Amino acid sequence: MxxxxxxxxxxxxxxxxxxxxxxxxxxxxxxxxxxxxxxxxxxxxxxxxxxxxxxxxxxxxxxxxxxxxxxxxxxxxxxxxxxxxxxxxxxxxxxxxxxxxxxxxxxxxxxxxxxxxxxxxxxxxxxxxxxxxxxxxxxxxxxxxxxxxxxxxxxxxxxxxxxxxxxxxxxxxxxxxxxxxxxxxxxxxxxxxxxxxxxxxxxxxxxxxxxxxxxxxxxxxxxxxxxxxxxxxxxxxxxxxxxxxxxxxxxxxxxxxxxxxxxxxxxxxxxxxxxxxxxxxxxxxxxxxxTTRTKLNSLTENSQHVLAKLTGPVTITNYVNLLDNKSYRYLPIMKKANETIFEPYCLAKPDLQVKYVYYYDFAPNGVANNPKFQGKTVDEMRDYMTMIYNLNPHLFKSPAEIRQIIDLREEQNTFVRIMETQDGKRTFIRDFEDMDATPSEAEITAAIKKMISTPPTVAFIKGDGEREVSKSGDRDYSNFSIEKYSRAALINQGFDVCEIDISHGDTIPSLINIVVLAEMRTPLTEKGENQLEAYLARGGNLFILTDTGRQEVMN
Structure with a gap:
C-alpha cells in the first residue's frame, strides 16, 4: 500500500x-x-x-x-x-x-x-x-x-x-x-x-x-x-x-x-x-x-506613476520629539503599526526605507505645558517621560545634538517626517490636526510629486484689503493655504503658495500658475489692474473669490 x-x-x-x-x-x-x-x-x-x-x-x-x-x-x-x-x-x-x-x-x-x-x-x-x-x-x-x-x-x-x-x-x-x-x-x-x-x-x-x-x-x-x-x-x-x-x-x-x-x-x-x-x-x-474590481487596496495608478519617477534609494526619516504630545504614537513599541502607512510605497519601491530619529526638545504644544513640569529643565522632563514609557534615556538626542543634524524649530519641534532622495532632494510629510491625523495616499503622493517636478505656484494678491494667507482668522485663508498641520492646506496638496502686491505695478512673475483675487475692500489701482490684465492676456489662470455686499469694489 x-x-x-x-x-x-x-x-x-x-x-x-x-x-x-x-x-x-x-x-x-x-x-x-x-x-x-x-x-x-x-x-x-x-x-x-x-x-x-x-x-x-x-x-x-x-x-x-x-x-x-x-x-x-x-x-x-x-x-x-x-x-x-x-x-x-x-x-x-x-x-x-x-x-x-x-x-x-x-x-x-x-x-x-x-x-x-x-x-x-x-x-x-x-x-x-x-x-x-x-x-x-x-x-x-x-x-x-x-x-x-x-x-x-x-x-x-x-x-x-x-x-x-x-x-x-x-x-x-x-x-x-x-x-x-x-x-x-x-x-x-x-x-x-x-x-x-x-x-x-x-x-x-x-x-x-x-x-x-x-x-x-x-x-x-x-x-x-x-x-x-x-x-x-x-x-x-x-x-x-x-x-x-x-x-x-x-x-x-x-x-x-x-x-x-x-x-x-x-x-x-x-x-x-x-x-x-x-x-x-x-x-x-x-x-x-x-483582487478587488477597482483595486481598492492598492496604490492608484497616479501614485504608482509618480513613485516610478523616483530614482535610487529613498529614505523617510521620522523625527520623534519625546516632549511632544504626539510622541507616544511613534515610540519604538508602535513602529510596526506606523509602518502600515508607507507599506504600499515600500512594496512598490523596495529601496524605500523608513527610519526613526528620537530626540527631546521644548515643543510649544508639548508636555511642558503640564503643570507638573513647571520649572523643570528639558533633561528632567526627558528623564520623567522615559521613566513613564520604560525607555532608555540615551535613545533620545539632546536639543544640541538634534540641531547638528536638522533644525526642526520651524516645525515647532513637533513630529514630522522628511523624505529624502540620494541626490539630496527632500520633502516634508506631516501629521494633521484632525480625526485621522496620519497622511493619506493623496498627501504622501503630493509630497513625492514635489520632489520630482516643480509644483504649481498659487499667488494670493494683497495690498487692497484682500483676504490673506498669512493670517488665521475667520476672514483669512491660512488654514487652507499655508497651515502646515491642515490636511486641506495647499502646501500639503502639492502646491507652493506666495503673496504678491501688484498695487505699485509690479509684474506678476511667469512662474505663477494661478492667481487668487480674494474679496478686495478697496478697488485695484490702475497699475495693479494693468498688471492683472497683462497676466490674463498671456494665458494666466485667475480665481476671483467674493462675498455678498462687495459687488461695487469687485466689479
Whole structure:
C-alpha cells in the first residue's frame, strides 16, 4: 500500500470517528446556527440602510462580506472557539485508550499518522466552510454585480486560519491523554500567538520576529480581498511547524530519545520556521495581489506613476520629539503599526526605507505645558517621560545634538517626517490636526510629486484689503493655504503658495500658475489692474473669490 493510500485511509477512519461522536455534530449545528443568524442579521441591517439611503450605489458585496465589519470577519473572530473542541481527541483519545500502540506496532510511520489525522481535521473544516460558502452564494444571487474574487480570497483566508488552528490543536492533543487539557492547551497557544506580537517591540530584531509570529490580524488583508505572499507563507510555515512538532512527539514516544535531544530538535524546528518567516517578510520578498474590481487596496495608478519617477534609494526619516504630545504614537513599541502607512510605497519601491530619529526638545504644544513640569529643565522632563514609557534615556538626542543634524524649530519641534532622495532632494510629510491625523495616499503622493517636478505656484494678491494667507482668522485663508498641520492646506496638496502686491505695478512673475483675487475692500489701482490684465492676456489662470455686499469694489 502506498504512503498516500495509508494517509487517506487514516483520514477517512478518523473523519468517520469524528461524526460518530456527539461533539462533532454539536460543533457543526452550533456553528451553522450562529453563523447563519449573524449573516441574516447583517443582511437585514444592510438592506435597511440601503433603503434609507434611497438605493445609493455602493459596493454591497464588499459591505456584506469584506472588511472589519463584514460577515466573514465575524466568522474569523469566533472560529477559535470550535477548533479546540474538534481536535482535542484526535490523538489524546487513542493515547488514553491505548489504541495508539496498535498504530505504533503496524508498518505505519509517525508522519503518516499525523498527516492522516490532520487531513481528517481539515476535512471537517470543509464541512464548516459550507455555511459561509452558502452565504456567499446567496449573496451573489441577490446582490447586483457581485464581486466574487475578493469574497473567494476572504473565504480562503478563513480556511487557512482553520488549517492553522487544526495543526496547533493536533499537536496539543499529542501532548496529553486528557481531551479537556488538550482543548485548553490549544486555547492557550492561540492566546499566546495573538499576544506575542506585542512582545519586544522596542528592539528591532525581536520586533520583526514576534510581529511575524503573531497570528493576530493575519487574515485582515484577505478579508479585504488582498492576497499577500507573507500571509500565505505564514500559514504554511505554522502548519508545517506544528505538524513537525507532532510527528517528532509521536516518534519520540515510539523510541527512546533523550530530553536534551528533544529540546534541541524542537528549538531547531522553531528557529528554522522563524528564519523562513523573517526573510519572506522583507519588503523586497513580499508579493501582493489585490483582487478587488477597482483595486481598492492598492496604490492608484497616479501614485504608482509618480513613485516610478523616483530614482535610487529613498529614505523617510521620522523625527520623534519625546516632549511632544504626539510622541507616544511613534515610540519604538508602535513602529510596526506606523509602518502600515508607507507599506504600499515600500512594496512598490523596495529601496524605500523608513527610519526613526528620537530626540527631546521644548515643543510649544508639548508636555511642558503640564503643570507638573513647571520649572523643570528639558533633561528632567526627558528623564520623567522615559521613566513613564520604560525607555532608555540615551535613545533620545539632546536639543544640541538634534540641531547638528536638522533644525526642526520651524516645525515647532513637533513630529514630522522628511523624505529624502540620494541626490539630496527632500520633502516634508506631516501629521494633521484632525480625526485621522496620519497622511493619506493623496498627501504622501503630493509630497513625492514635489520632489520630482516643480509644483504649481498659487499667488494670493494683497495690498487692497484682500483676504490673506498669512493670517488665521475667520476672514483669512491660512488654514487652507499655508497651515502646515491642515490636511486641506495647499502646501500639503502639492502646491507652493506666495503673496504678491501688484498695487505699485509690479509684474506678476511667469512662474505663477494661478492667481487668487480674494474679496478686495478697496478697488485695484490702475497699475495693479494693468498688471492683472497683462497676466490674463498671456494665458494666466485667475480665481476671483467674493462675498455678498462687495459687488461695487469687485466689479
Amino acid at each position: 502506498t504512503d498516500l493510500k495509508i494517509i487517506i485511509r487514516i483520514a477517512r477512519t478518523d473523519l468517520a470517528i469524528l461524526f460518530y461522536s456527539p461533539i462533532a455534530w454539536f460543533i457543526l449545528i452550533v456553528f451553522s446556527f450562529l453563523t447563519t443568524a449573524s449573516f441574516t442579521s447583517l443582511m437585514e441591517n444592510i438592506v435597511t440602510d440601503y433603503d434609507l439611503s434611497g438605493g445609493k450605489e455602493v459596493s454591497l458585496s464588499g459591505i456584506c462580506f469584506l472588511g472589519s465589519y463584514g460577515f466573514l470577519s465575524s466568522v474569523v473572530s469566533n472560529i477559535y472557539i470550535y477548533i479546540p473542541l474538534l481536535t482535542m481527541g484526535l490523538i489524546s483519545r487513542e493515547t488514553a485508550s491505548g489504541s495508539i500502540k496498535l498504530a505504533y506496532s503496524s508498518p505505519v510511520t509517525s508522519g503518516q499518522i499525523v498527516l492522516g489525522k490532520y487531513l481528517a481535521a481539515i476535512g471537517f473544516g470543509c464541512y464548516l466552510m459550507l455555511v459561509p460558502i452558502a452565504s456567499a452564494i446567496y449573496g451573489s444571487l441577490v446582490i447586483p454585480s457581485f464581486d466574487w474574487a475578493p469574497v473567494l480570497v476572504a473565504l480562503l483566508g478563513l480556511y487557512l486560519l482553520i488549517c492553522a488552528y487544526c495543526a496547533i490543536g493536533l499537536f496539543m492533543s499529542s501532548l496529553t491523554t486528557y481531551q479537556v487539557v488538550a482543548a485548553v492547551g490549544t486555547l492557550i497557544i492561540l492566546a499566546i500567538l495573538n499576544f506575542v506580537g506585542s512582545i519586544g517591540q522596542e528592539y528591532d530584531l525581536i520586533r520583526e520576529l514576534t510581529y511575524w509570529l503573531s497570528i493576530n490580524g493575519r487574515t485582515i488583508d484577505m478579508l479585504n480581498g488582498v492576497i499577500r505572499s507573507e500571509d500565505v507563507i505564514y500559514f504554511v510555515v505554522v502548519v508545517t511547524l506544528f505538524l513537525t512538532f507532532t510527528t517528532f512527539k509521536l516518534t519520540s514516544d515510539r523510541c527512546t530519545i533523550s530530553r536534551f535531544r528533544q529540546a534541541i530538535s524542537y528549538l531547531g524546528f522553531f528557529v528554522a520556521a522563524m528564519a523562513i518567516g523573517y526573510f519572506t517578510s522583507r519588503p523586497g520578498m513580499i508579493k501582493v495581489w489585490d
